[in-house]
Amino acid sequence: MEYGPAPESSEAALNWLKGHGNKFRLYIDGKWQTPVSKKYFESTNPSTKDFLAKIPWGGIKDVDKAVKAAEKALPGWSKTASHVRARYLYAIARHIQKNARLFSVLESLDNGKTIRETRDIDIPLAARHFYHHAGWAQLMDTELPGFQKIGVIGQIIPWNFPLMMLAWKIAPAIAMGNTVVLKPAELTSLTALLFAELCEQIKLPAGVVNIVTGDGETGAALVDHPVINKIAFTGSTEVGRIIRQKTAGTGKKLSLELGGKSPFVVFEDSDLDGVVEGVVDAIWFNQGEVCCAGSRLLVQESIAAKLYKKIKTRMEKLRVGDSMDKATDIGAIVSPTQLKTIETLVKKGIDEGGQMWQPSWACPKDGYFYPPTLFTGVTPSSTISQEEIFGPVLVAMTFRTHQEAVKLANNTRYGLAASIWTENINLALDIAPKIKAGTVWINCTNIFDAASGFGGYRESGFGREGGKEGLYEYVRSIHDDKISNHPVDYKPRSTVRLSSSLQIDRTAKMYIGGKQVRPDGGYSMPVMGPHGQIGEVGEGNRKDLRNAVEAAHSQQTWTAMTGHGRAQVLYYLAENLDARKLEFAQRLISMLGVTPKDAREEVELSIKRIYFYAAMTDKYDGQVHHTIYRNVTLAMPEPIGVMGIVCPNEFPLLGFVSTVLPAIAMGNTTVVVPSENAPLSATDFYQVIETSDVPGGVINIVTGKKDQLTPVLANHYDIDGLWYFGTTEGSKSVEFASAENMKRTWVSPGKFRDWRKDDQGQGAEFLRNSTQIKNIWIPYGA
Ligand code: NAI
Ligand code: MG
DSSP states (O other), X not given: OOOOOOBOOOHHHHHHHHHTTTBOOEEETTEEEOXXXXXXXXXXXXXXXXXXXXXXXXXXXXXXXXXXXXXXXXXXXXXXXXXXXXXXXXXXXXXXXXXXXXHHHHHHHHHOOOHHHIIIIIHHHHHHHHHHHHHHHHHHHHHSTTEEEOOEEEEEOOSSSHHHHHHHHHHHHHHTTOEEEEEOOTTOOHHHHHHHHHHHHTTOOXXXXXXXXXXHXXXXXXXXXXXXXXXXXXXXXXXXXXXXXXXXXXXXXXXXXXXXXXXXXXXXXXXXXXXXXXXXXXXXXXXXXXTTOOOEEEEEHHHHHHHHHHHHHHHHHOOBOOTTXXXXXXXXXXXXXXXXXXXXXXXXXHHTTOEXXXXXXXXXXXXXXXXXXXXXXXXXXXXXHHSOOOSSEEEEEEESSHHHHHHHHTOSSOOSXXXXXXXXXXXXXXXXXXXXXXXXXXXXXXXXXXXXXXXXXXXXXXXXXXXXXXXXXXXXXXXXXXXXXXXXXXXSOOOOOXXXXXXXXXXXXXXXXXXXXXXXXXXXXXXXXXXXXXXXXXXXXXXXHHHXXXXXXXXXXXXXXXXXXXXXXXXXXXXXXXXXXXXXXXXXXHXXXXXXXXXXXXXXXXXXXXXXXXXXXXXXXXXXXXXXXXXXXXXXXXXXXXXXXXXXXXXTTHHHXXXXXXXXXXXXXXXXXXXXXXXXXXXXXXXXXXXXXXXXXXXXXXXXXXXXXHHHHHHOTTOOEEEEOSOHHHHHHHHHHHTTXXXXXXXXXXXXXXXXXXXXXXXXXXXXXXXXXEEEEEEOOO
């Protein structure tokens, strides 16, 4: 039987465009404004290449106007009662629903994605995001006590899910009392402009949401604007990297949702017909232009031939064509440039020896179409196995053992999502935590919901969108305002001289892999007390850090231990520090000349802080999210991995404990650079570590010059997270260099905590920065 076309009418959307004379203005300060730049660009329909509208190009001056409007609106909006803000979000959600058809048609025309998907997925999920976050606006005071808005947020979104990405960005931002300037992707601005109209209709206060259309240059102007407090970006890893570098050291908060090469892992006991439908959703949903597309099919060898055959049969039946046809499975590729990228990568795949297969039918010629494509016989290191193609191209590989499956799955620099297919729940839940990705779908794929966080590990970026975890991207602690702009320390210093017996003259060693080691370079540096030199420490270099990172990596037991197990070790650590508290107090006096009272206080606070994190090991846990599907969605905090920690110079013992303990409590292993001028309490500390059953390699200590050691950590590819407490310059260099492997950073540009205060020196913020949330979706229902 032949299918006839089943076109959705585009009349209403075309009339809407016509009503605007097929030419738009910028939405700034609640008004439609002609661009100062006087420039326009065109948006077209990728299914037909038809012209749709002229879109204003926002230049620096336009961006500046929008940012200022957002700044002006900020005090009023952030002070608006939570439940009033909630009502605005609720009204937006309702209006999206009321105009759902217009939104879907417009989106399909502008992007080339099928009407079936915009109607059933994009637009409902956008509305859902506003409903869900209307709730969070309402609940901000009760559910997020101690948090406040961040300020003016710049948001830059891609073309693959235009309205949905807008919703993911704007809903949490304005729910938490921020105001925004959003820049849609240049290929797909129309639904954002319709959305602006809707903001007008519901009388959202002027300046809360500003829409500035334009291209990369417009986005760059937004990133550079000094008034912006945070940038939220979704798009290519390449641009994400540029933004990370540009915002380095500025104190601008940043969240990045970047590319992916997500594994779709099929074990031999899975329901193969279900798997085939899963594959369709994984890689042919949205033409494969999906950051979390299951683009790497990893199949257990025993069933590979059978599965490939079934997939090919299914591919023959897929329909590529006009996005407005309700019977179309795969619409048009968004632009000729993207089509070219796909064609180039496919050619490369063939050149590198992969076997390419496409269905027997041909694509329509009137738009930018590309057929569903399957590659087999590719090696894990080939270009198409590693590069994001962002098109309907599936790359298949096989594995034999479970271990090999995990290894292949993680053989990527990305870590956005994964799906696991097996009828064996034990196997699925064994594999899920082992795959480094922010979302793991079990026997399902590409499902999203506002109640669940979405975001990456590794080069897929950082930060989450959705769920409670996503809200932290748009708030900051009220205690932040107390953090000083100058180093905080004990004053006054005493003039008490210690007896010479305590003035140790040996060179304190470093501590790597559970062993005391001499510095690789053989150099040492003096440690000065208030009355002259009191000791020496090794001057660590690149090699010492490399060894320390290796030791931290080879430490396997710590992360695998239960929270309860880690707690016992940490309690023991606290106890052992307690037993030597006099000695540590004397060390602080000799290094800093602090009063005995202050020295005792620092040691006592350090002991208390270890107890705090020991207590938290089995209590900082996740959530089961209430997503809209029949799913248990587990949001689990996982350790980041190997973390570099550059300690503050102030409070050499307390600063060390306050930063290292939360990281190890959560299961990370660490490479620590202690206080530069007062490192001896850290080098004494390894004696406490050694007597406390902390496994070797969990805490590695490399003494030396912070300015020399920090860049090595920041550039190190095998460090997954880096905390830096020090100068503005140091913070900048850390954030800049981190762009290389997108390691998570936490820095303190020109900000100095009073580590004695619990509200600055300890708490959930430290644990959040030690972990990343993985959402595991487990469907139920027989
Ligand atoms: P892109 O990263 O250039 O564009 C994303 C957004 O960033 C757009 O709004 C763009 O105008 C803006 N932008 C570009 N340069 C900028 C800059 N220097 N500063 C600030 N904003 C800037 O992505 P593009 O060129 O559209 O697609 C290229 C590739 O990126 C795709 O082939 C795909 O592999 C990947 N991609 C990934 C997406 C994801 O969701 N992770 C979404 C879109 C593309
Ligand atoms: Mg378009």
